[in-house]
Amino acid sequence: MDPIHKKIPVLIHNGKPVCESLVIVLYIDEAWNDKSPLLPSNPYQRAQARMITGFSSIKEVWTTKGEELKAAKKEFLETYNILEGELGDKPYFGGERLGYVGLTLIPFYTWFYFIKTIGCFKIEAQCPKIVAWAKRCMQKETIAKILPDQKKVYELLGQFRKRAWFGVD
Missing domain, CATH: 1.20.1050.10 (Glutathione S-transferase Yfyf (Class Pi); Chain A, domain 2)
Known part of the structure; x- marks a missing residue:
């Protein structure tokens, strides 16, 4: 499902692949950050x-x-x-x-x-x-x-x- 490198891990969300571990973590943080975001809210701290x-x-x-x-x-x-x-x-x-x-x-x-x-x-x-x-x-x-x-x-x-x-x- 990784369209570029053909590697894992890959997160499939709404039928679309999100690839690379750190990118997946950031995606999860942005997609489901309503409870406890992983990154600080301040842009410099992020x-x-x-x-x-x-x-x-x-x-x-x-x-x-x-x-x-x-x-x-x-x-x-x-x-x-x-x-x-x-x-x-x-x-x-x-x-x-x-x-x-x-x-x-x-x-x-x-x-x-x-x-x-x-x-x-x-x-x-x-x-x-x-x-x-x-x-x-x-x-x-x-x-x-x-x-x-x-x-x-x-x-x-x-x-x-x-x-x-x-x-x-």
Whole structure:
């Protein structure tokens, strides 16, 4: 049903496809925002939320080694320190409740064990606010039951990492 990339996920609403995960989340927020919108009402805050979701730096950590891994680790920590600044002392990026930013970033928490192991650094020590936020998110049943266990993600990513097409042992 994805007319362009022929990929999933695809949301079918009123017989029309909406494609790409983040686009689907934004569509849902706009189509059914009468109760509790995911994005702030202020245009600047909405733009900031959309910009923050572009942060990640995870792929570079798990697909590199040696000096490249050191650089990827540095970039990862710089990115997550910026995210810590955005989070501040709020329980969630959106303030008092989980919103768009949290929904788009929380899946990366399942990769933290892998990153900690491969990157040889403790995310908890470097980004305590992010880890505390992620644990708060994981206390929500709707989040906890859909995200995979970190050790299962570690095993899967380890298998991918060993494949020749990544060129990493």
